[in-house]
Amino acid sequence: MRWVGAVLAAGRATRFDPPGAKLRTPLGGRALLTWALSACADARLLAARAVVVGRDRFDDLVPTGFEVIVNPHPERGLASSLALAAAWAEADGASGMVVGLADQPFITAQAWDAVAAAPEEVDLAVATYAGSRANPVRIARRLFGALPVSGDVGARALFARRDLTVVSVSCQGDPMDVDTRHDLSRAEERADEGEGG
Secondary structure, three states: OEEEEEEEEEOOOOOOOOOOOOOHHOOOEEEEEHHHHHHHOOOOOOOEEEEEEEEOOOOOOOOOOOEEOOOOOOHHOOHHHHHHHHHHHHHHHHEEEEEOOOOOOOHHHHHHHHOOOOOOOOOEEEEEEOOEEEEEEEEHHHHHHHHHOOOOHHHHHHOOOOOOOEEEEEEEEEEOOOOOOHHHHHHHHHHOOOOOO
8 A cells, every 4th residue: 555645835824924924934933834844754654755835935844755735716715735646646656645734843754654554444543542532644545535625624524424434543743733932832832841753
């Protein structure tokens, strides 16, 4: 089986001050985006990696080995980036893709690998932290066509389907989102305590 990984980084960050500056904002001495990219890069079970970006391509922050996919319509929501990632994974010939978000700095490489290592026959594998579902999520290739293409709900839209097999995978890390300056302050405290991706 061939699993690939995608980090979604095309959000407009309208709740952050200033809007749009979030992923370049320093956290623990490096840009917020680099936390998610580093965790994805360090995962051992991913055969290829991509990052979906918006108008800011983040070329200076994206490490070697990542395909950069530009979302020309990020205003259409997270689902539009997920659809582009799915098209990339399908063209790659992958069995499925593991997807994470750019603004969750404490998702670990272990979490990416644990989700990738879920039984290959399941439709969806989702990371859990203290029993709560979060990212990353592994989506089987056969479901790519069922993913929404607009709006801010991604793979979660499929969880309610009774015809799909969903597996929860207990993971290390913390799925907190950084959406606001207040969130960033909380994340700085955790980074100082040695949390990391």
